[in-house]
Every structure is written in structure tokens, then in C-alpha cells.
Amino acid sequence: MKTTRLALAAGAVPLTALGGAWALQGAWSARLPEVVAVHWGTSGPDRSSTLSTLTGVTLGIGAALTLVTLVAVLASRARGSAVPRSAVGFTAGMAALPAGVLVGSMYAALDTTSWREAGSAWSAVVWALGLSVVAGAIAALVAGRTERRASPEPRDLPSAGLQPGERATWIGGGTNYPMTFGGLAVACGYGLLQVSLPDFDVMPFALVVLVVVLAMAATCRVRVRVDADGVALSLGLFGFPHRTLTFDEIASADTEQMTMWSAGGYGLRRGVGYTAFKVRAGEALAVTLTSGHVVKATVDHADRAAGLVNDLVAARQSA
Amino acid sequence: MLIRIDPASQAPLFEQVAASVRRALSDGELAKGHQLPPAREVATSLDINVHTVLRAYGLLRDEGLIELRRRRGAVVTGAADTRARLNTLAGELADEARRVGVDLDELTEIVKEKFA
CATH class of the missing domain: 2.30.29.30 (Pleckstrin-homology domain (PH domain)/Phosphotyrosine-binding domain (PTB))
Structure with missing residues (x-):
């Protein structure tokens, strides 16, 4: 049961974020230019990419990060290590970050004809970080409480054979x-x-x-x-x-x-x-x-x- | 390294500290090049005088088990393994001789015969 929850938190949550970004791209395609801004300088957007390239790169990186996260979490679980929910939340949030970057860039480019007309960088940043934080928080909730490792079988504790009255170091x-x-x-x-x-x-x-x-x-x-x-x-x-x-x-x-x-x-x-x-x-x-x-x-x-x-x-x- | 002393024992404290080091050597807990803990730290931990520990280290140096170096403190020598084992066996031999009533001269004769 715990393994399923961890798999959902580390795999399904970031994949849902990536899928949502993909779906949003489809829904907004009519309102987006072919080329979108991907970097902002002090005077506004200064670097661009085609929407299809940005989508491929961000979703590809996100999928790769999700896979790494999922394998790491399940491997730790299989080894019997306690997997802290904070760690699951953080890694799932990081895996969802590329989806946030894609959504942020698209949001800034909504209803524009050129990437140079893209909106404020802050809205893109808020979308990117916001989606990542929300995905991380949901993953931490799904992962549930961190399980403490089961105590080993009781056995005789070691002794140095110290006699009453003896001093030792x-x-x-x-x-x-x-x-x-x-x-x-x-x-x-x-x-x-x-x-x-x-x-x-x-x-x-x-x-x-x-x-x-x-x-x-x-x-x-x-x-x-x-x-x-x-x-x-x-x-x-x-x-x-x-x-x-x-x-x-x-x-x-x-x-x-x-x-x-x-x-x-x-x-x-x-x-x-x-x-x-x-x-x-x-x-x-x-x-x-x-x-x-x-x-x-x-x-x-x-x-x-x-x-x-x-x-x-x-x-x-x-x- | 475990060092233990019994203040109520007839054996002097420095001899007990030295015996603990010999035991660690014969058990393989200490090997050539290992440093013994600083005398002051051992003395503080066991609540004994630092000179008692230094005397024990001096005894071990005289037995060829350790070297006392100016900066590195007490360091186990290369010959320590075999000498510590020999010391332990000799101690057991002496104990056994006392138990069965063999005096020192007689024991010495036995050892000489075996050695020849």
C-alpha cells in the first residue's frame, strides 16, 4: 500500500502536471504564436523558441526527471530505507518544474502575434514555480507519513564484561x-x-x-x-x-x-x-x-x- | 581500544593499563603504525594520574611494543604483534606454573629445555 502511494506521488503527480501542460498547449494553440519567448532580460523578452521545440524539450526533461525520481524512490523503498515525504515532495516538484516552465511561457505569449510582445517575466516565473510547488505539495500529501524503519529482531546486546568496581574507557x-x-x-x-x-x-x-x-x-x-x-x-x-x-x-x-x-x-x-x-x-x-x-x-x-x-x-x- | 582498570586490584594501575594495551595488540585491535590515545585523555577518562599512563607507555616502550615520538605520541612498532602474543603466552605460562606449584627456577629449566 505504501509502495503504491509512493509510486503515485513520485510518478503519477509529476506526470499529471506534464500531461496537464500538454493538454493546455492543445487548448491554447489557437491563441499562441508559433514562436514564444523563453527568456527575459531587463528590457523584456530576449530569447525565443518555437512552441513545438519548447514543448518537446520541457516535457522530455520532465518525463526523464519523473522516471529518475520514481526509480530512486522505489529503489530506496525496496532497500528498506525510510523515504521521507519531504524528499518525495521535493523531487516530484522538481520533476514538475519543466511543465511549469512550459505553461509560464505559454501564458506570457497568450493572444500575442510575436514573441517580442510576450507579457511580464514574473507571470511566467509565478506559473513555473507555482505549478512546481503545488505538484510537490500534492506529492507529499499522497506519499503520506514517513514510515520509521522496523526495529531489528531483538538479540543479546554486546558486553565488554566490565566487573563491578572496574573503570574503563x-x-x-x-x-x-x-x-x-x-x-x-x-x-x-x-x-x-x-x-x-x-x-x-x-x-x-x-x-x-x-x-x-x-x-x-x-x-x-x-x-x-x-x-x-x-x-x-x-x-x-x-x-x-x-x-x-x-x-x-x-x-x-x-x-x-x-x-x-x-x-x-x-x-x-x-x-x-x-x-x-x-x-x-x-x-x-x-x-x-x-x-x-x-x-x-x-x-x-x-x-x-x-x-x-x-x-x-x-x-x-x-x- | 578498550582500557580497563580495577582500583581494588593488587596489580599496580600502570601495569593494568599496559596489560590492556597488550591485550589490544594480541587481539589485533592495534597494529603497526597505530597511535595510542594521548596519555592525558586516557588519564582523564579513567580518573587516574597522567604519570600513571605515561609509566605504562614507558613500560610498553621498554618491551619494544611501542615507540614514543615527540609529535605523534605513542605509536605501535612492527614487532608489537609477535611480542604482545609472546607476552600474553608467557603470562599464561606463569599463571599455570603458579597454579600447579612449579617455582620460577623449575619453570625456567622447562623453558630452557624446550628452547634447546
């Missing part, structure tokens, strides 16, 4: 080495290019390279410390963002396997019911809070960290 982390050295390689490559080609005007790319290197540095490593105070997590070489979970808010801890696509990518990821400090695929520490929210971190030997968290939670409850 677990300090560890996970590193994405390709990302770490990739940032370095990008910086070195750019430096070499700049030195070897002094006439080559590559300085404008320095900012892009800097952003790439900083992004890689900020997400190449995650560090976790578990001790009597709680669980401290930090991301990247700069240790930011960081978060400390106290045992007042921790219910339990376990491990899980994350794939490259889990949580939608690398870095600090937020989704329905979880926050992930993710730098690689593979084993991850998953700390469940009393609120039901799960905080994940892709660290090596996560079972030992989870075991210590559970032992410290149990010790606190028995005290």
Missing part, C-alpha cells in the same frame, strides 16, 4: 584513507599544475580546490570516546561537529553494518530517527537514546565500544 575511531589522501592528492596536483604551467590561469580554481580539501578533511575521520561521562563523538581532522551523549539519555548500544549508500552519503548525516557520523561503509556503533533516536558512528571494533556502553548503562541502572 574505549577510545577509537574510523578513518577513510582514500578520502584522507585524496584531499592531499588534490592539493598536490593543483600545486604542481600551478608551478608547471605559470601562464595557465588556474588561480580561480584555488577556491574550489580549497573547498574540496577542507570538505575531505572535515569528513575523513570519526573519533569516539566512551567513558563514565558518556559517549563523545567528533568528526574530521578538526573534531567538528562533535556531540556528547550522557548516560542519562542513552538506552543501549549495538553494532550495525552501513553500506556506501546508507544515510545518504558521508559526513554528518541526519535522517528520520537517526544521526550518523559516517566516514566509510562497514561496521558502525549504533547508540540508541531513550527518545528512540539512534546515533551512529562508523568506527573500527564497534562491538567493543557498544559492549562498554551497555556495561556502563547497566552499572548506572543498578547503582
Whole structure:
């Protein structure tokens, strides 16, 4: 049932918008010139296209976007991921945007004989964005509430075997080495290019390279410390963002396997019911809070960290 | 890396910290080139003196398991895997000898015979 709703939201809603634009083009054909304005400058329309070309291009792009959206949504659903209704609404709205562009251009050209007589750009923009927003809102409504993922089968939680009176700390982390050295390689490559080609005007790319290197540095490593105070997590070489979970808010801890696509990518990821400090695929520490929210971190030997968290939670409850 | 101590134990705290590192080495949790956590961080987490952790790291350096570098801190050496395993086995051997009432001289003789 949920899959049908998602398919309707991601596929049928944008297709309806595209079909509506197509029908409107047929209904207005007698009132439209053969060539319509497609771009406006400060002094009015400055670029044009034949109506048939504009119709073909916009509806073609819209159909392609709809297909991509539909496949992505159904694939996420098939993988068991929660598909947020906001994401469905946004992507369906984007897929319907070309239909809005077509309707906007046609509306501006209504009852004119030349594309230069086209009306205000604002009416075209309002039609384009308006149709997109309405389609997105309808898709979000059709998609319905976001389903939380079903809880895994209950099993014994890991333990580090901490005895009463013992103190312990677990300090560890996970590193994405390709990302770490990739940032370095990008910086070195750019430096070499700049030195070897002094006439080559590559300085404008320095900012892009800097952003790439900083992004890689900020997400190449995650560090976790578990001790009597709680669980401290930090991301990247700069240790930011960081978060400390106290045992007042921790219910339990376990491990899980994350794939490259889990949580939608690398870095600090937020989704329905979880926050992930993710730098690689593979084993991850998953700390469940009393609120039901799960905080994940892709660290090596996560079972030992989870075991210590559970032992410290149990010790606190028995005290 | 899991480091655990029992303040009520007869064993000195620095020896317990060193034993945790040896266990991590023999379990494969630490490998050549890995950095140990900064002594100050370990000391704060376990609520012990930083010199206790530094003494444990010094002991591990003397055993050839780690190197203490000025900027990188405590780094696991290449020989750590085998030496840590040897240390663990030697510890188990000593425990077993005590359990069955074999003294140090006798145990040494047994080891010498096996080694020859």
C-alpha cells in the first residue's frame, strides 16, 4: 500500500502536471504564436523558441526527471530505507518544474502575434514555480507519513564484561584513507599544475580546490570516546561537529553494518530517527537514546565500544 | 581500544593499563603504525594520574611494543604483534606454573629445555 502511494506521488503527480501542460498547449494553440519567448532580460523578452521545440524539450526533461525520481524512490523503498515525504515532495516538484516552465511561457505569449510582445517575466516565473510547488505539495500529501524503519529482531546486546568496581574507557575511531589522501592528492596536483604551467590561469580554481580539501578533511575521520561521562563523538581532522551523549539519555548500544549508500552519503548525516557520523561503509556503533533516536558512528571494533556502553548503562541502572 | 582498570586490584594501575594495551595488540585491535590515545585523555577518562599512563607507555616502550615520538605520541612498532602474543603466552605460562606449584627456577629449566 505504501509502495503504491509512493509510486503515485513520485510518478503519477509529476506526470499529471506534464500531461496537464500538454493538454493546455492543445487548448491554447489557437491563441499562441508559433514562436514564444523563453527568456527575459531587463528590457523584456530576449530569447525565443518555437512552441513545438519548447514543448518537446520541457516535457522530455520532465518525463526523464519523473522516471529518475520514481526509480530512486522505489529503489530506496525496496532497500528498506525510510523515504521521507519531504524528499518525495521535493523531487516530484522538481520533476514538475519543466511543465511549469512550459505553461509560464505559454501564458506570457497568450493572444500575442510575436514573441517580442510576450507579457511580464514574473507571470511566467509565478506559473513555473507555482505549478512546481503545488505538484510537490500534492506529492507529499499522497506519499503520506514517513514510515520509521522496523526495529531489528531483538538479540543479546554486546558486553565488554566490565566487573563491578572496574573503570574503563574505549577510545577509537574510523578513518577513510582514500578520502584522507585524496584531499592531499588534490592539493598536490593543483600545486604542481600551478608551478608547471605559470601562464595557465588556474588561480580561480584555488577556491574550489580549497573547498574540496577542507570538505575531505572535515569528513575523513570519526573519533569516539566512551567513558563514565558518556559517549563523545567528533568528526574530521578538526573534531567538528562533535556531540556528547550522557548516560542519562542513552538506552543501549549495538553494532550495525552501513553500506556506501546508507544515510545518504558521508559526513554528518541526519535522517528520520537517526544521526550518523559516517566516514566509510562497514561496521558502525549504533547508540540508541531513550527518545528512540539512534546515533551512529562508523568506527573500527564497534562491538567493543557498544559492549562498554551497555556495561556502563547497566552499572548506572543498578547503582 | 578498550582500557580497563580495577582500583581494588593488587596489580599496580600502570601495569593494568599496559596489560590492556597488550591485550589490544594480541587481539589485533592495534597494529603497526597505530597511535595510542594521548596519555592525558586516557588519564582523564579513567580518573587516574597522567604519570600513571605515561609509566605504562614507558613500560610498553621498554618491551619494544611501542615507540614514543615527540609529535605523534605513542605509536605501535612492527614487532608489537609477535611480542604482545609472546607476552600474553608467557603470562599464561606463569599463571599455570603458579597454579600447579612449579617455582620460577623449575619453570625456567622447562623453558630452557624446550628452547634447546
